[in-house]
Amino acid sequence: MGMGAAAFFYLLLSLWAQDATAADLGLTRSDFPREFVFGSGTSAYQYEGAVAEDGRSPSNWDTFTHAGRMADKSTGDVAADGYHKYMEDVKLMSETGLEAYRFSISWSRLIPSGRGAVNPKGLEYYNNLIDELVNHGIQVHITLHHVDLPQVLEDEYGGWLSPKIVEDFTAYADVCFREFGNRVASWTTMDEANIGVLGSYGNALFPPGRCSDPFGATKCTAGDSSIEPYIAANNILMAHASVFRLYRDKYQHKQKGIVGINIYSYWSYPLTNATADLEATQRCKDFLYGWILEPLVFGDYPQVMKKNVGSRLPPFTNVQSELIKGSLDFIGINHYFSVYVNDRPLDTGVRDYTADMSIDSRGSRTDPPAGQGPPTHTTSDPKGLQLALEYLKETYGNLPVYVQENGKQNFQPESILRQTNKVASLIV
Numbered sequence: 001m002g003m004g005a006a007a008f009f010y011l012l013l014s015l016w017a018q019d020a021t022a023a024d025l026g027l028t029r030s031d032f033p034r035e036f037v038f039g040s041g042t043s044a045y046q047y048e049g050a051v052a053e054d055g056r057s058p059s060n061w062d063t064f065t066h067a068g069r070m071a072d073k074s075t076g077d078v079a080a081d082g083y084h085k086y087m088e089d090v091k092l093m094s095e096t097g098l099e100a101y102r103f104s105i106s107w108s109r110l111i112p113s114g115r116g117a118v119n120p121k122g123l124e125y126y127n128n129l130i131d132e133l134v135n136h137g138i139q140v141h142i143t144l145h146h147v148d149l150p151q152v153l154e155d156e157y158g159g160w161l162s163p164k165i166v167e168d169f170t171a172y173a174d175v176c177f178r179e180f181g182n183r184v185a186s187w188t189t190m191d192e193a194n195i196g197v198l199g200s201y202g203n204a205l206f207p208p209g210r211c212s213d214p215f216g217a218t219k220c221t222a223g224d225s226s227i228e229p230y231i232a233a234n235n236i237l238m239a240h241a242s243v244f245r246l247y248r249d250k251y252q253h254k255q256k257g258i259v260g261i262n263i264y265s266y267w268s269y270p271l272t273n274a275t276a277d278l279e280a281t282q283r284c285k286d287f288l289y290g291w292i293l294e295p296l297v298f299g300d301y302p303q304v305m306k307k308n309v310g311s312r313l314p315p316f317t318n319v320q321s322e323l324i325k326g327s328l329d330f331i332g333i334n335h336y337f338s339v340y341v342n343d344r345p346l347d348t349g350v351r352d353y354t355a356d357m358s359i360d361s362r363g364s365r366t367d368p369p370a371g372q373g374p375p376t377h378t379t380s381d382p383k384g385l386q387l388a389l390e391y392l393k394e395t396y397g398n399l400p401v402y403v404q405e406n407g408k409q410n411f412q413p414e415s416i417l418r419q420t421n422k423v424a425s426l427i428v
Helices: 003-017 060-066 082-096 120-135 151-157 165-183 193-201 228-250 275-298 303-312 318-324 353-357 382-395 413-418
Strands: 037-041 100-104 139-145 186-190 258-270 330-343 359-362 401-406 425-427
Touching (some): 037 139, 139 165, 186 228, 193 258, 275 382, 303 353, 382 401
Parallel strands (some): 100 139
């Protein structure tokens, strides 16, 4: 996205944040660049439901929610019932004017055993969904993994904690490319690869719900928050690179699609202009963005991560470094807010990822520090999104950046009905 488009995008979000509607402003589709695509997105577990129908096996989400690990004790057993209502949903997308739809595939539905035989009913469902989208002129964008793993692989070798998953994930992706790729514009290998492993192995907010005291959001019976997120991220990077090379070598010349990865994003401002706060702000970006992107663009982790994390950060061999380096066609981001960052001395005791970052953050300059990691109270900051987009393009090889999730939190029903405060997904 060029600077002009970035400025336009920033202006657009600023107007939305002020509760102005497109009609109020006299905006129409023709006011946007042709390459600006309006879209929406879902994840399989939150959308499909039908968790025990047509051969789908339990996923790690089923195990997690059925054990009562969600605060509200909810499950995805029915969810939005997309497995049965996808035709109605696609019709609504078309009537709304959506031009693209990103959804994730349930590995458990497509390959119930985690590897081997493909489930005919799962294959039929995704083919029907894709065909329905194509028939309505909606671009198809697929996410391969949205924290949604067959439980059988979790039981067999620990899921993303084992390098064995690289081979199984690559085989799963091969099936997806072969069966669906002729109709897919882009492939996102992982959703929120950075925050996802923290939720799964750091604070236990996501399945498999592993953590260690005192870092978990809940009490965990197994895990090590100080090391497991780094191990899982390392295996995710290797799996992504393997899948990228597979697509590049076997499918891209015919299917003409692109492959990227998605990371969670927030913009970081220095709390003051003191050198320590400026360095802390860059450190925050290196941990948030660089953890995933530096290996995929340059072949290794950021130096500050290697320094602060030390031996807990798995090193890449020379062969691995060459495999992962350059394994990106685009960067996808989910972006919602900005933070203000100041320096925090590096703890000398047992640390997790947020302590390794060695920062304090807050939602505004006047808020008290939230402690390590991002604050829970934040405000909308369209300018921060513009700065994040520019930083990512300038820092990581001028790759295309897709805004795959963005929005503004608002709990007022009248604002929700006006649909002016939230953009479910934009691809830029």
